[in-house]
Amino acid sequence: MAAFREHVTVSGLLGVGYGVTAHIAYGFSPIESTLAGFLTAFGGMLPDLDSQTSRPVKELFGILGAVGPLLVLGEVLQTLHLPPTREAAALTFIALYLGIRFGGSWLIGHVAVHRGMFHSIPATIIAGQIAFLAHCDSSIGTQWLIAIGIMVGFLSHLILDEVYSVEWTGVRLRLKKSAGSAMKFVGDNPTANIVTYGLLVTLGYGVAGNIIANQQSPRSVETEPVELHQTAEFPDDLDGTVIR
Structure with a gap:
């Protein structure tokens, strides 16, 4: 299992790369990109809440x-x-x-419980869902930016734990007891599994509702400016005609 320092280092580097990419490649503002990078780094520490x-x-x-x-x-x-x-x-x-x-x-x-459902794929998605809904007053693009950043950091923690569960002994590989305990979909506790998937479905419903509401929100219609004050042009053959 990777130490806390390794998780902070890896997720921090990912956060820097994620924030820079969001700004340069996708045109997000410096504030949005910096926040996304910070939350990516923070997401890499979240699974250790059960430490x-x-x-x-x-x-x-x-x-x-x-x-x-x-x-x-x-x-x-x-x-x-x-x-x-x-x-x-x-x-x-x-x-x-x-x-x-x-x-x-x-x-x-x-x-x-350490290495319980906090270390799982559903927990990764739940972290992204919470981040998505927490920024419901932002644009849909910013919501996805933040949610994906959290999930990238969270997933980096799980991957690093699995990498450290493989032990090299010369040219031979040996799996530790912790192998497979991070990248999982279900745990050993049925109650924890039910709560996790119940939360996943509930938050998923909220995310879907937020996306639909954004799609159905009225959009501003761009109109061309109209010149209201124009000079009237009259025909030349109106000489002597009285206009009432």
């Missing part, structure tokens, strides 16, 4: 606690009918940070 060691969990939930409230702060203020003041925003941000940083880490530590 039994304290360092990855603390670092991951520290980042989640800081980034998560920024993404949903506006929606939370509207949902709770709070005034759009600086004080209300600060109080809501602090509450969200504490809930994610400490409440989330406590919950994951009690219900998650």
Whole structure:
């Protein structure tokens, strides 16, 4: 199994490449490309949320606690009918940070099993779905950019774990016990499998609804400017004619 440092390094390099490509090749703005690159790097750390060691969990939930409230702060203020003041925003941000940083880490530590369904292909898709829906107020292109970036980083973690599960002994290959535990579709716990696929289907329904809503939204129609004030031209044979 790859160490936390290797995952951070690989996903960080992928994030740089992803962000640069998004800006140069696909014309996304520098802000969108930078955010996509950062989230790609962050996605490479997400599977270790179920880690039994304290360092990855603390670092991951520290980042989640800081980034998560920024993404949903506006929606939370509207949902709770709070005034759009600086004080209300600060109080809501602090509450969200504490809930994610400490409440989330406590919950994951009690219900998650390392190398469980957090390390799986469905979890990769779920991470992308959550990122897609979290940016529902952005353009559809930006939503896909962010979602794919998260999934690329997440998938890099799983691939790296599988690579490190192969041990070279001279010219012979030996698979460790962890081989196949990352790139999987189902785990050993039936309840975790049901919850994972239930979440996958539910979020998939939300993503599909968002895509359909974007396609059906009215588009602006471009019109050519019309010159309203033009000089009227009269025939030359109207001499002596009275116009009433």
